[in-house]
Structures are given as structure tokens and as C-alpha cells.
Amino acid sequence: MNQDELKKAVGIKSVDFIQSNSVVGLGTGSTVYYMIEELGKRYQNGEIKNIVGVATSSRSQKQAESLGIPMKDLNEVDHIDLTIDGADQIDKNFQGIKGGGAAHLLEKMVATNSHKNIWIVDQSKLANELGSFPLPSEVIPFGCEKTFADLEAENLQPEFRLDENGKRVLTHNKNYVIDLKMGSIKHPHLLADWLDHQVGIVAHGLFLDLVNTIVVGYDDGPKVIECR
Numbered sequence: 001m002n003q004d005e006l007k008k009a010v011g012i013k014s015v016d017f018i019q020s021n022s023v024v025g026l027g028t029g030s031t032v033y034y035m036i037e038e039l040g041k042r043y044q045n046g047e048i049k050n051i052v053g054v055a056t057s058s059r060s061q062k063q064a065e066s067l068g069i070p071m072k073d074l075n076e077v078d079h080i081d082l083t084i085d086g087a088d089q090i091d092k093n094f095q096g097i098k099g100g101g102a103a104h105l106l107e108k109m110v111a112t113n114s115h116k117n118i119w120i121v122d123q124s125k126l127a128n129e130l131g132s133f134p135l136p137s138e139v140i141p142f143g144c145e146k147t148f149a150d151l152e153a154e155n156l157q158p159e160f161r162l163d164e165n166g167k168r169v170l171t172h173n174k175n176y177v178i179d180l181k182m183g184s185i186k187h188p189h190l191l192a193d194w195l196d197h198q199v200g201i202v203a204h205g206l207f208l209d210l211v212n213t214i215v216v217g218y219d220d221g222p223k224v225i226e227c228r
């Protein structure tokens with residue numbers, strides 16, 4: 001199976017975890033696309049009833065709406081039962097990096113408001129340790145050169161993320177993304193703690209101790225792994 005087929009297989013499989021009468025967080029990305037597509041099908045044919053979706057990006061919001069899935073804003077729900085999202089890298093302790101699509105701020109807010117989090121990935125996303133995938137950080141434009149200099153001084157190999165026209169990528173909230181390309185993250189909790197204390201950083205892509213279950217796409221089919 002190619003990577004896209006693996007993503008599709010885990011996307012479809014993950015919908016088995018969605019129960020009727022629940023509030024579901026909808027992640028963002030090319031793997032989640034298949035999950036939302038399948039959820040739309042099962043909602044339309046009545047297999048899954050009475051759900052409300054909470055999106056983590058305008059992309060996922062639009063896709064879900066186009067399939068007729070009832071949607072609410074995070075402010076409008078008192079809880080989220082389950083969120084299904086993708087990930088960019090998952091280490092052997094089930095810690096993750098997210099934000100390859102610059103959606104990690106909204107994703108983190110939805111994930112931390114969810115009773116349960118499931119990540120869906122193809123096998124290429126699993127790694128012994130985090131860091132070979134650059135760690136995204138969302139920074140506010142005000143004073144961003146200072147924030148950048150602080151990251152550089154910390155030896156975190158920062159780089160502003162640029163679009164195809166060489167312009168700085170803007171997030172949903174009109175912030176910039178700085179990718180940290182240090183290659184290897186030996187102590188994710190220490191790094192997360194340091195980044196959490198940088199005033200100009202709104203959110204970083206380290207999602208630690210958060211995921212409960214991962215669904216991994218292998219050539220012989222999706223495998224469900226309980227993490228915590």
C-alpha cells in the first residue's frame with residue numbers, strides 16, 4: 001500500500017471509535033480528511049446518529065459541513081467526548097509532534113478539552129525519538145525577531161516557515177510559524193516547559209502525555225495501540 005492508502009485505511013478504521021450521541025473533535029490534515037469523509041458517510045446512512053463536531057481548522061470545518069455533520073464551536077460545547085487527529089511524529093513513549101499543517105494551536109485547545117484523544121498515522125510517522133520532524137511553534141508577529149533570536153540563542157535552529165511565494169506562512173489566527181530544526185529532542189518535557197514560558201510563543205507542536213490510543217497504518221492493515 002502507498003502512503004495515501006495507509007492514511008485512508010486508518011482514517012476509516014478510526015471512525016469505529018465514534019459513538020452516537022457524542023461530541024467529536026475533528027483534527028486537521030491529509031489523514032483526518034479520510035476520517036471526516038467516512039464519518040460523513042456513516043452519519044448520512046444513519047449508522048452514527050446525533051453527533052456534534054468541533055473542528056480544529058477551517059478546512060475540517062468546511063469538509064464536515066459539506067457532508068452535513070452538525071458543527072459547533074469549542075465555546076459552544078461543555079465537553080468533547082473524543083478527538084481524532086493526525087500527527088507528524090510519535091515516539092516510543094507515545095509523545096507527539098503536530099503542526100506540520102500549522103493547525104497545532106487549535107488542535108491543542110481541542111485535544112486538551114477532550115476526554116479521549118486518538119491519533120491516526122501511517123507507519124512512517126513512528127520514530128524512536130522526536131525531532132527529525134521539525135518542531136512547529138506559532139509565534140505572534142509582534143516582536144517575532146526577538147522571539148526568533150531567543151530560540152536561536154537556545155540553539156533550537158529556528159526557521160520561519162515560508163509559503164511557495166517566499167512569504168511567511170500565516171496561521172488561522174494570523175500568527176507566524178517558526179520551525180525548530182534541531183534534529184533530535186532528547187528531553188521533550190524540558191523543551192516543552194521552556195517553550196511554554198516564552199511569551200511570544202502562542203503554542204508549540206509538542207503534544208505530551210495527551211494521546212490515549214493510536215491507529216497505525218501498516219501494509220497488512222491498521223493496528224490499534226492503547227497508549228495511556
Ligand SMILES: O=C[C@H](O)[C@H](O)[C@H](O)COP(=O)(O)O
Nearest residue numbers: 029030031086099101102103
Ligand atoms: O497542523 C497539522 C496537524 O497537526 C496534522 O494533524 C499533522 O500535520 C498530520 O497531518 P497529515 O495527516 O496530513 O500528515
